[in-house]
Amino acid sequence: MDEHPPAAETPERTAFYKKIAERNLAPLWSVLGDLVTPEPKSPCVPHYWNYEEAKAFLLEAGGLISAKEAERRVLIFENPGMPGESKITTSLYAGLQLVLPGEVAPAHRHSQSALRFVLDGSGAHTAVDGERTLMEVGDFVITPPWAWHDHGNTSDEPMIWLDGLDIPMVSFYDASFAEMHPNDEQDVTRKHGDSPARYGANMAPIDHRPSGAASPIFNYPYTRTREALETMRAQDEWDPCHGLKMRYINPNDGGYAMPTIATFMQLLPKGFAAAAYRSTDACVYAVVEGSGQSTVDGQTFTWGPKDVFVVPSWKWVTHTPAEDAVLFSFSDRVAQEKLGLWREDRGNA
Ligand code: GTQ
16 A cells, blocks of 8 residues: 555645544545555564673662562563663563562562563562472463562572563553552462472363363473474474474463463574574564574574563564574464464565
8 A cells, every 4th residue: 555645735635634633534535555464564663682781780680679569570681672662573562570689579469461481590480370490490480461470589599580571462452450469478378399290290180171262281391392392303394484483382282382372492504504484473582592693684682591582563573593502482462363363474484
């Protein structure tokens, strides 16, 4: 539709627009080209954050405010194309959260779904619906919508993870609810390891009836993810665009693990030159292992472990690992697929 130029202004038309604006009416033909674009036109821009730099600021924040006072001590990854909007993509929020030894991030619940991707530390916990899980580097942890959750750190080192939430999506739908729990920490009602035993062994209790939209497994440990990728690499053909890429699934139905956020882990072997790829789901990447470069819409980011970068919708990306590399990523692909919107372009691959 960009072939269709905006209608020319004439004194009669301008007067007419002014008159109808007073009655809260507007002419479509003045804005149609910006509303229904021939392809995605996003304010989201490609960007890269160096982990060590962000971590230093986060630790500095640790000296300024407690997790309890802040409720959540998080530095938001703000997309430079949308400053002040608390968005990393148009539909997703991301941040870096710190829980220091001895601290508790108090229990609350909200309509928004959250994922935690663990970057630093060992053995702090998050509690979801009465069950605690210990967090280790590379683990992918889910907080389902409207589930009570608190985070605590009884280890002796700072715990840092990447938060991914569907905050912009929920606010788009004006569907946000939130409340504080009366206690800082919810009661522990189920044993550690209960949910992986029930739902994470490729089995389910015989009378299990799925409830809620998120996976009943709320921690997908990195040890198992990494082992799966390592075992597969000997056998599998590399996808020209993705290397070896897996998606996290909900055992209830084989769909994505979360209702609004799709999550992935991919292995790119040393020497692999990925073919250019683009899709309509803007994607947030966190490097788990290795180093390399990604070129996004002509900008090259050089990354190493724990660095974060974002690829906007419909921008070409190519990944070039300098050594074996493992990348975690998340996007709104699950929502776009449900709505019949998702598209990809594999270029020449
Ligand atoms: O841990 O519950 O980064 O509620 C933003 C909002 C984390 C959380 C965030 C939240 C949380």
